[in-house]
Amino acid sequence: MPQLFLDQASSYAHEIDNLIWIIAAAVGFWFIVAEAVFFGFILKYRAKPGQRAAYIEGTERKYTRFISYPHMIIILFDVVLIAGSIRVWYLVKQQLPDADRTIRVIGQQWAWTFVHPGADGELDTDDDIRMVDELHVQVGDTYHFQLTSTDVLHSFSVPVFRLKQDAVPGRTITGWFQPTRTGEYDIQCAEICGIGHGIMAAKLFIESPEDHAAWIAAHNPTASLQ
Amino acid sequence: MKPIATTRSASSIPTGRLAIWWVLASEVVIFGGLLGSYIMHRLGHPEWGETAAHTNTWIGAFNTLVLLTSSLMAVLAHDAAEQGDGKKAARFIGMTMLGGITFACVKSFEWYTEISHGFTITLNGFWSFYYTAAGLHALHVIAGTIIMGFIAFDANRGRELQRVELIGIYWHFVDIVWIFLFPLLYIAK
Amino acid sequence: MAHSSTAHAHEHAHDHGPQGILKYIWSTDHKIIGMQYMFTGMFMALIGGFMAYTFRMQLAFPGADIPLFGVVSPGEYNALVTNHGSIMIFWVAMPVLIAAFGNYLIPLMIGADDMVFPRLNRLSYQIFLLSAILIIASQFVPGGGFGGAWTSYPPLSANPAYNLTGLGATMWLLAVALEFVAFLLGGINFIVTLMNARAPGMRAYDIPIVVWMIVIASILFMLSVGPLMAGAVMLLFDQTLGTGFFDPGTGGDPILWQHLFWFFGHPEVYVVLLPALGFVAEIITVFSRKKLFGYKTVLYTAVATAILSFFVWAHHQFVAGIDPRMANVFTVTTLLISIPIAEVLFVIIATLYRGSITLTVPMLWALAFVAEFLIGGVTGIFLGASGADIYFHDTYFVLAHFHYTFFPIAIIGTFAAVTMWFPKMFGRMMNEKLGRIHFWLTVTAFNFIFIPLFILGTAGQHRRIYDYNHFPQLATEGLQDLRIVATTATVVLLLSQVLFLFNFFHSLFKGEKAPDNPWKSNTLEWTTSSPPPHGNWPPDAMPNVYRGPYEYSVEGREDDYWPQNQPA
Ligand code: HEA
Ligand code: HEA
Ligand code: CUA
Ligand SMILES: [Cu+2]
Numbered sequence: 001m002p003q004l005f006l007d008q009a010s011s012y013a014h015e016i017d018n019l020i021w022i023i024a025a026a027v028g029f030w031f032i033v034a035e036a037v038f039f040g041f042i043l044k045y046r047a048k049p050g051q052r053a054a055y056i057e058g059t060e061r062k063y064t065r066f067i068s069y070p071h072m073i074i075i076l077f078d079v080v081l082i083a084g085s086i087r088v089w090y091l092v093k094q095q096l097p098d099a100d101r102t103i104r105v106i107g108q109q110w111a112w113t114f115v116h117p118g119a120d121g122e123l124d125t126d127d128d129i130r131m132v133d134e135l136h137v138q139v140g141d142t143y144h145f146q147l148t149s150t151d152v153l154h155s156f157s158v159p160v161f162r163l164k165q166d167a168v169p170g171r172t173i174t175g176w177f178q179p180t181r182t183g184e185y186d187i188q189c190a191e192i193c194g195i196g197h198g199i200m201a202a203k204l205f206i207e208s209p210e211d212h213a214a215w216i217a218a219h220n221p222t223a224s225l226q
Numbered sequence: 227m228k229p230i231a232t233t234r235s236a237s238s239i240p241t242g243r244l245a246i247w248w249v250l251a252s253e254v255v256i257f258g259g260l261l262g263s264y265i266m267h268r269l270g271h272p273e274w275g276e277t278a279a280h281t282n283t284w285i286g287a288f289n290t291l292v293l294l295t296s297s298l299m300a301v302l303a304h305d306a307a308e309q310g311d312g313k314k315a316a317r318f319i320g321m322t323m324l325g326g327i328t329f330a331c332v333k334s335f336e337w338y339t340e341i342s343h344g345f346t347i348t349l350n351g352f353w354s355f356y357y358t359a360a361g362l363h364a365l366h367v368i369a370g371t372i373i374m375g376f377i378a379f380d381a382n383r384g385r386e387l388q389r390v391e392l393i394g395i396y397w398h399f400v401d402i403v404w405i406f407l408f409p410l411l412y413i414a415k
Numbered sequence: 416m417a418h419s420s421t422a423h424a425h426e427h428a429h430d431h432g433p434q435g436i437l438k439y440i441w442s443t444d445h446k447i448i449g450m451q452y453m454f455t456g457m458f459m460a461l462i463g464g465f466m467a468y469t470f471r472m473q474l475a476f477p478g479a480d481i482p483l484f485g486v487v488s489p490g491e492y493n494a495l496v497t498n499h500g501s502i503m504i505f506w507v508a509m510p511v512l513i514a515a516f517g518n519y520l521i522p523l524m525i526g527a528d529d530m531v532f533p534r535l536n537r538l539s540y541q542i543f544l545l546s547a548i549l550i551i552a553s554q555f556v557p558g559g560g561f562g563g564a565w566t567s568y569p570p571l572s573a574n575p576a577y578n579l580t581g582l583g584a585t586m587w588l589l590a591v592a593l594e595f596v597a598f599l600l601g602g603i604n605f606i607v608t609l610m611n612a613r614a615p616g617m618r619a620y621d622i623p624i625v626v627w628m629i630v631i632a633s634i635l636f637m638l639s640v641g642p643l644m645a646g647a648v649m650l651l652f653d654q655t656l657g658t659g660f661f662d663p664g665t666g667g668d669p670i671l672w673q674h675l676f677w678f679f680g681h682p683e684v685y686v687v688l689l690p691a692l693g694f695v696a697e698i699i700t701v702f703s704r705k706k707l708f709g710y711k712t713v714l715y716t717a718v719a720t721a722i723l724s725f726f727v728w729a730h731h732q733f734v735a736g737i738d739p740r741m742a743n744v745f746t747v748t749t750l751l752i753s754i755p756i757a758e759v760l761f762v763i764i765a766t767l768y769r770g771s772i773t774l775t776v777p778m779l780w781a782l783a784f785v786a787e788f789l790i791g792g793v794t795g796i797f798l799g800a801s802g803a804d805i806y807f808h809d810t811y812f813v814l815a816h817f818h819y820t821f822f823p824i825a826i827i828g829t830f831a832a833v834t835m836w837f838p839k840m841f842g843r844m845m846n847e848k849l850g851r852i853h854f855w856l857t858v859t860a861f862n863f864i865f866i867p868l869f870i871l872g873t874a875g876q877h878r879r880i881y882d883y884n885h886f887p888q889l890a891t892e893g894l895q896d897l898r899i900v901a902t903t904a905t906v907v908l909l910l911s912q913v914l915f916l917f918n919f920f921h922s923l924f925k926g927e928k929a930p931d932n933p934w935k936s937n938t939l940e941w942t943t944s945s946p947p948p949h950g951n952w953p954p955d956a957m958p959n960v961y962r963g964p965y966e967y968s969v970e971g972r973e974d975d976y977w978p979q980n981q982p983a
Contacts, residue, residue: 001873002806002873002874002875004873004874005873005874005875006874006875006888015802016802016803016805016806019800019802019803020797020803020806023796023797023800023803024797026796027793027794027796027797028793030757030793031789031790031793034760034761034764034789035786035789037764038764038767038782038785038786039786041764041767041768041770041772042767042772042774042782045703045767045768045769045770045771045772046771046772046773046774047704047771047772047773048771051771052704052771052968052975053703053704053705053769053770053771053967053968053975054705054768054769054770054968055706055967055968055969055970056705056706056708056768056769057706057709058706058707058708058709058710058712058762058765058766059709059711063708063765064709066761066765067708067709067712067758067761067762067765070757070761071754071757071758074753074754074757075754078750078751078753078754081750081796081800082746082747082750082800084800084802085746085750085800085801085802085803086743086746086801086802087802088801088802088803089739089742089743089746089801089802089805092802092805093734093739093742093801093805094739094740109577151570151577152568152570152571152577153568153570153571153669153735155734155808155809157809157877159806159875159888162805162806163805164734164805164806164808164809165734165736166734166735166736168663168669168670168735168736169570169663169664169669170663170664170668170669171663171736173736185888186875186886186887186888186889188875188877188886190808190809190810190877190878191568191809192493192563192564192568192571192878192879193571194493194562194563194571194577194578194579195488195489195490195493195562195579196489197489197493197879197880198489198492198879198880198881198882198885199489199885201885201886229527229528229529229530229531229533229950230527230528230529230612230950230954230957231522231527231528231529231530231531231608231611231612232529232531232532232612234527234611234612234613235611236610236611236612236613236617237610237611239610239611241531241607241611241612244607244610244611245531245532245603245607248602248603248606248607248637249603251637251638252599252602252603252637252638252640252641253641254641255637255638255639255640255641255642256641256642256644256645257641257645258641258642259641259642259643259644259645259646259675259678260642260645260648260649262642263642263645263646263649263660263671263675266671267666267667267668267671270668271666274666347652347656347658348656348657348658348659350659350665350666351659351660351665351666351667354649354652354658354659354660355660358648358649358652358658362645362648
């Protein structure tokens with residue numbers, strides 16, 4: 001459903017969207033049936049002069065099946081939804097495909113710091129590129145992110161990736177994403193973090209390999225020293 | 227003047243006893259939450275064991291003994307109340323109170339020593355839990371002691387003898403909480 | 416001990432204690448305490464509603480000078496949202512659904528003259544009142560009201576250097592803790608009253624469902640709030656003494672608070688849901704002249720929901736940094752809870768089957784509850800599915816989900832109950848016509864607020880943001896139009912409440928006199944006068960119970976109802 005408003009810009013975005021559609025279909029079915037029966041009864045059984053209501057205990061077998069059959073079917077639906085949900089969850093959060101690059105994401109009141117690995121592809125070397133509120137990634141590469149916070153909770157949220165993960169001070173949480181289309185998108189902070197929570201926006205630049213290489217070259221700290 | 231409602235007993239358990247059990251149920255989850263949090267932290271921080279070595283096990287053990295004895299007195303008070311002997315019940319409650327007061331005095335001496343040695347509540351996580359859990363328990367001891375004063379006063383005049391049992395149940399609970407606190411805070415090192 | 420009934424009546428006459436206005440403030444009568452809770456809750460609802468108005472205006476017209484308030488600064492925005500949520504849940508939903516109607520209805524419905532501990536009852540209201548005063552006062556202290564969300568996650572909430580509202584945060588925490596104490600005392604009273612003070616002849620299955628629901632909710636509250644009480648003490652020490660329970664720098668853990676909070680927070684949503692379901696069950700049986708479809712089923716589903724609700728809390732924390740494997744467990748338990756809730760809703764719908772339905776105002780509200788709550792319920796499934804919640808967490812989809820549950824419960828459910836029992840409470844009828852206009856305006860406006868918010872949530876709009884212009888993807892004109900629709904509907908919704916307030920207070924003094932049993936209902940509260948006297952029935956005429964509460968349209972009887980106290 002989100003793709004009605006947002007691009008799908010990561011390898012798993014469509015998985016999450018499809019899951020949402022499946023849930024919508026499953027609960028939508030029940031919702032419509034329940035509301036239809038409900039309004040049907042209200043219309044059909046309006047008080048009419050001279051006609052009394054029936055006396056039904058609700059324990060008679062011929063009536064209880066109207067509750068117990070739906071009950072079974074809902075269990076069935078639940079099983080399907082659970083399976084679908086866990087499959088997507090496993091893909092996004094529980095496994096970690098090999099990374100082409102690793103970035104570091106640091107939340108603080110009220111800005112994001114992104115540490116890019118630079119030309120050598122390694123973090124914690126001299127050519128790391130630190131940017132505030134700007135994340136540059138190359139389309140098609142698999143990224144690991146190491147997420148942390150220096151003060152309070154923040155939440156690293158990239159709607160076009162369908163990715164969200166809280167940043168917790170004192171911990172480093174590792175996750176992954178793989179951008180699949182180029183463009184310029186929003187990064188949000190999705191966890192309230194004080195009065196600046198509303199301005200804690202950052203920009204995501206998904207670049208083609210050439211553009212990304214150019215960006216790295218332009219920001220090479222060692223290059224600027226020479 | 228009691229409403230008719232108070233004098234009814236549809237469950238055939240006296241209203242007072244029923245109420246005290248529910249009070250304890252709500253207390254169990256409060257202490258449960260606190261001790262559960264402590265245990266989780268403790269497992270995650272093996273180094274707290276060293277800090278815990280600074281607690282004084284002997285004082286803790288002595289206080290355990292004091293509380294157990296006072297619980298025994300509470301039982302005897304209940305017995306006396308069952309037999310309708312308010313004066314005797316009041317005397318035993320007095321001894322239970324003595325236990326409570328001793329406990330509180332020992333505790334304040336203990337805390338005074340610890341704090342003056344620099345083991346304050348902000349020193350580290352262990353001491354934070356130590357003072358919070360033992361403090362919450364001590365508050366229960368003090369509250370119980372005060373309430374016992376009123377009950378003993380009434381019992382001595384032969385009034386509201388059923389309350390002797392109720393405060394006894396509460397006191398056993400306070401005792402049991404300590405039985406959990408003592409090993410968790412003093413013995414585990 | 417065994418005094419004659421005349422002596423008893425005599426004592427009752429002297430039991431009133433202080434006279435005049437003090438009589439109301441200092442009363443131990445459960446009916447008066449119930450009304451005190453109701454009026455306090457009504458007042459707090461207006462405050463919570465006003466707060467919603469201010470921040471909705473800011474969202475529709477960022478930076479505008481808002482009539483009756485002024486310009487909303489980012490800090491004020493956070494404080495308004497935080498306190499709106501806290502007030503609506505803890506000072507509106509809880510006191511009105513549980514305390515007001517629990518107090519008013521339990522003794523009357525089980526045929527007792529009062530709660531078993533009337534003075535404890537009064538104390539619980541007084542503590543509650545204190546907590547309400549404290550939360551209001553916290554808005555006006557230096558630094559302003561607390562702005563760390565109603566969930567109060569540390570480290571933000573634990574450290575004034577982070578939240579910049581140190582005093583407000585501590586007052587917020589104390590107010591919430593006091594409110595918990597009030598409801599623990601009240602809950603013990605409810606539980607013991609139901610267990611011990613039932614009228615002779617009233618067996619477990621003769622108890623009206625709403626009484627069961629309120630008492631089960633009280634037990635659920637009592638058993639889930641304990642860990643959070645402990646957490647509140649720890650957070651208070653973090654704030655004031657400088658301990659580090661939730662501070663990773665000193666070996667603490669911020670996520671511990673989330674566990675303690677949601678271990679309470681999730682059961683809490685069923686604490687408010689169950690009483691509302693109870694009102695709906697009572698009202699639907701009366702106005703469709705039908706026996707409740709499967710009394711025991713309702714009871715079992717309520718208990719099953721209560722038990723399951725202890726095992727789902729971490730669905731609020733899927734992406735909070737918990738072990739990802741745990742999420743799977745909580746997805747399973749969360750989706751399972753749809754089963755008992757679906758069942759209880761189906762039972763309510765089945766009760767209408769072959770009924771004889773009259774659409775009085777209380778019935779309209781009760782039916783609207785079912786229609787609207789279904790939306791809130793099914794959208795919960797999107798969030799319970801961990802895979803989808805990665806996207807939806809902390810978006811307006813969550814927000815719309817829970818307003819579609821809370822609003823039906825706390826506002827629609829309350830209106831259902833108020834219009835149902837108003838004649839009993841005040842001995843006068845409310846105006847039907849005004850009631851209907853108010854109903855349609857409120858329900859329509861409500862949908863116009865929150866359907867747009869579902870759409871905004873799906874578009875990725877996240878929560879607690881005072882101005883979306885900082886997020887280009889959310890600052891589009893189409894989305895801003897939706898925000899304006901929601902805000903306009905909010906204003907309409909709030910203005911419609913004037914009709915209700917007018918109807919309420921006008922009927923209170925000038926309404927048509929109500930008969931003892933205007934709705935021809937079976938339950939015991941309708942067998943005494945409207946309003947009931949002190950002691951509810953004359954002491955020598957306390958009711959005896961002969962049958963269950965839902966014997967409507969019994970075949971072979973002339974009347975289509977059969978009061979519980981009428982001998983066979
Ligand atoms: C009274 C209020 C109330 C109620 C009743 C519910 C009911 C439910 N809630 Fe909701 N919820 C809240 C109040 C409530 N919630 C609040 C306040 C928050 C946010 C707090 C915050 O962050 O500030 C929240 C947030 C919230 C989240 C966390 C979202 C997030 O932050 O990421 C989740 C996730 O699982 C969730 C799930 C559910 C589920 C599964 C139910 C279920 O009980 C619903 C069950 C009902 C049905 C399913 C409908 C009937 C069934 C059918 C018609 C049958 C068909 C169904 C199937 C086939 C499955 N809720
Ligand atoms: C019971 C719970 C409840 C209720 C009823 C409401 C009602 C409303 N809520 Fe609220 N809301 C929350 C609980 C509730 N809310 C919570 C928990 C949050 C999260 C806070 C956080 O993030 O920390 C929240 C957050 C929240 C936000 C999100 C802000 C943000 O994240 O930036 C918004 C935005 O539009 C909003 C809007 C509204 C509106 C327009 C109403 C309107 O429906 C309000 C209309 C009010 C009335 C119509 C009152 C009328 C009542 C009477 C006159 C009383 C009659 C009473 C008696 C007879 C006793 N709410
Ligand atoms: Cu950082 Cu919100
Ligand atoms: Cu929940």
